[in-house]
Amino acid sequence: MENFNLSLKGKVVLVTGGSRGIGRAVAVKLAKAGADVAINYLRQRTAADETVKMIEEQGSKALAIRANVAEHDNIHHMMDEIEEKFGKLDILVSNAASGVLKPAMELTERHWRWTMDINAGTLLPLSQHMLPLMKDGGTIIAVSSLGSIRAIHNYAAVGASKAALESLIRHLALELAPQGVRVNAISAGTVDTDALKHFPNRELLLSESERRTPTGRLTTPDDVANVALYLCSPFSNQIQGQTIVIDGGYSIMA
Secondary structure (H helix, E strand, O other): OOOOOOOOOOOEEEEOOOOOHHHHHHHHHHHHOOOEEEEEEOOOHHHHHHHHHHHHOOOOOEEEEEOOOOOHHHHHHHHHHHHHHHOOOOEEEEOOOOOOOEOHHHOOHHHHHHHHHHHHHOHHHHHHHHHHHOOOOEEEEEEEEHHHOOOOOOEHHHHHHHHHHHHHHHHHHHHHHHHOEEEEEEEEOOEOOHHHHHOOOHHHHHHHHHHHOOOOOOEOHHHHHHHHHHHHOHHHOOOOOOEEEEOOOHHHOO
16 A cells, blocks of 8 residues: 555544544544544534534534434434535444443333434434435444443343444445445444443443453543544555454453
C-alpha cells in the first residue's frame, strides 16, 4: 500500500448514539482524521451540543439530529437531513443501543421486542437508507458487546440482540462487498460509560473485569474509537464481515 495516510478528509460520517460515551469518542476521533460528522441523539440535547462543539474544534463540520433509530420514519428523515447538508454519506457507525436488563424468565414480549428492534433491527433500515447516499463505496460499522458470545447475568435480551447484530453484519458484508461497501462490527469489553450505570452490580463488574483483563486495565471509549478509525481507513480494505474484539484479552481467559 503506497498511501500510509489515515486521513478521512472529504468523508461524511453518521454516528448513531453519538452524543456521549463510545459514540462521542468515535465521532471526535473521525473528525480529528478530517471527516465531517453527523451525530444522532434521542434525549441528551445538551450532550449532543457538547459533542458538536468538540467536532467543530477539530475543524470539521458537524450536525446533530434528534431521531429514534428504532422508528423507520425517523431514519428516513435523518438521512434526508444528512443529504441536504452534506450531499452524501460515506461512513455509518451504528452505535445507538438500549435494552432491558432482567433475568430471562422476567422478560415480557415488549421487553424482548424493544431490545431486539433497537440493537439489531435498526441496522438494516439504516443500511438500506444509507446506500443511495454512498457515491463511491463506503463503510458500515456496528458496535456490539461480548454478551453476544458470553452469558452475563441479566443480559439475556441484550446479549441475544447483539448476537443477531453480528449475524446481520456477516450477511450485509456478503451482499454489499460487490458495491465496495465494507461491513464490520466492533465488540467492546467492559467500558465504564453511562450505560453501565444501569447494571445493579456495576462496581463489582468493573473491579472484576479489570482484575481479569490481561492488560490490567479496562477498555476505554478511545480504544474503541481507534479501532473504528482503522476500519474506516484503507488499511482495512480486506476486512469484511468480521467482529473485532477489543477487550485487553478479557475474552481469552478461562
